Amino acid sequence: MQEIFNRYINHLEVERNASAYTVRNYKADLLDFFRFLREKKVATLDEVDRKVLRDYLAHLVRRGIVKASVARKLSAIRSFYRYLVREKIIEANPIKTISSPKLDKRLPSFLTLGEVKRLLEAPDLSTPQGLRDRALLELLYASGLRVSELTSLELGQINLDSNEIRVWGKGSKERIVLMGEPAAEAIKVYLAQGRPELIGKKKSNALFLNRYGQRLPERSVQK
Known part of the structure; x- marks a missing residue:
């Protein structure tokens, strides 16, 4: 099972060119599913049937996993089993008839103009990190x-x-994105005054750097 799992993760990274975030989530969700299979003494992937999957869903509900996370885990398992069928590792796809839970509809949240203004003005422009954060925001x-x-x-x-910015999104699809003068000006200031301080004597082609002169990770922005 471990060898097949490793091959699938390689498939995500190399053939599907999935983002690091997607690969990380799929890994975690599949490993959680595999732990459940071990607890239920399910030794091979072709032993997984509709009942096992429904038991897993019930197991997630008992753990208090929210609907959105349950749906994400099912999506990871569904993708994994499609791969298994396509590679002829198993014959039938047991998750084909399992539906994802209906998600609660929520109104989209958004920032007011005042909140956006305060957010953009928050970085300390006397520091290289502040210049970077202003450009990034x-x-x-x-x-x-x-x-x-x-x-x-x-x-x-x-x-x-x-x-203009050339962006490669999901599936390595390229698109051109326009930016306004405030963003362009903030990037110019960051490139002239902030980035040289952050990179020091190191070499990197990344636009946004952390204090060690390395590419700024996603989690730093998400904080």
Whole structure:
């Protein structure tokens, strides 16, 4: 089972070019499922049937796992079993008839203009980290990029003459994103004054750097 799992993760990383965030979540969700199988003495993947899967769903509910997380775990298992069938490791897909839980509809949350203004003005512009954060927030607000796309930006993807950014999203699809003058100006200041302080004598093509001169990780932005 471990060998098949490793092959599947490699498939996600290499063939599907999934983001590090997606791979990390799929790993965690599948390992959680495998732990359940071991507890239930299910030794092989082709022993998993509809009853085992429904027992797993009940197990998640008893643990107090919210519907959104249950749906995500099922999505990971569903993708894994599609891979198993396609690679002819198993013949039938037991999760094919299992439905994901209906998610509660929530109204989208958004920031008011005042909150956006306070957020953009929060960074301390007397520090290189503050200059970086101002540029990052301005770009995030102006472009609507995903955090993963933002932190993966390279210097060569930014064109400050035309205020354009070349972005590779899911599946390595390229698109051009425009940014306004405030974002472009904040990036220029960061590149001139903040980034040189952060990178020091190190070398990196990453646009946004942490205090060690390395690419800024997603989790730092999400905080």
